[in-house]
Amino acid sequence: MRDFFRRHVFHNIGLKLLSLALAVGLWLAIARDPVAQVAVDVPVEMQNIPDGLQVSSEQIRPVQVRLSGPERVIARLQQSDVHVKIDLSQVQSGERSFDLTPGDVHYPNGLHVEQIIPSELQLTFDSRATRSVAIKPRVVGSFATGYEIAKINVVPPTLTIVGPKKRVEETDYAITDPVDVTGNTDRMSFSTHAYVADPLIQIVNPDSIHVTVIMQKNAAGATQ
Numbered sequence: 001m002r003d004f005f006r007r008h009v010f011h012n013i014g015l016k017l018l019s020l021a022l023a024v025g026l027w028l029a030i031a032r033d034p035v036a037q038v039a040v041d042v043p044v045e046m047q048n049i050p051d052g053l054q055v056s057s058e059q060i061r062p063v064q065v066r067l068s069g070p071e072r073v074i075a076r077l078q079q080s081d082v083h084v085k086i087d088l089s090q091v092q093s094g095e096r097s098f099d100l101t102p103g104d105v106h107y108p109n110g111l112h113v114e115q116i117i118p119s120e121l122q123l124t125f126d127s128r129a130t131r132s133v134a135i136k137p138r139v140v141g142s143f144a145t146g147y148e149i150a151k152i153n154v155v156p157p158t159l160t161i162v163g164p165k166k167r168v169e170e171t172d173y174a175i176t177d178p179v180d181v182t183g184n185t186d187r188m189s190f191s192t193h194a195y196v197a198d199p200l201i202q203i204v205n206p207d208s209i210h211v212t213v214i215m216q217k218n219a220a221g222a223t224q
Contacts, residue, residue, distance in 0.1 A: 056164035141182035
């Protein structure tokens, strides 16, 4: 019996006592640090989208990630510490659903993902297309008495747009910011910009648009 204790109990007794002290210390540290939870709203980061393909979903809402862990870690957590990423390398045109799992979430060590809301993300994809569309000037203001617009010149008369194919095909024109011709009786020139109402359509090289409005007397003004 004495040999048993010498070989199995007292052998390396110093290391055993040190390990026991570390284990007790770690347990006490954890026991003193209560568990807390936090909800973080983060955008979804889309990676590896194939060339020539574009997300055509107009609204992609942030995802809420609910995390739990030691209160001291939760207290130091920043929104930028949490990321939700999905891999789009295999997607094609059309609708696609993605199940969001803890494996899609990047977060600090020591925390645990309790829930992801929503747990599924639905996106629509379409091929990217470009097209040249006309520019329509938007003229506002009160004309001088007896005058009307004779002609409007727009330079350049068209611009190029890019975006999801279906939306590009449905876009027939771009429109300028308002140009005010109040009180004008001759010719006025404006430097302005054009835009497309669809938020997923982009203008290629959005340079200034030059609009010239030429006025003339109308029938009533010509008889005066």
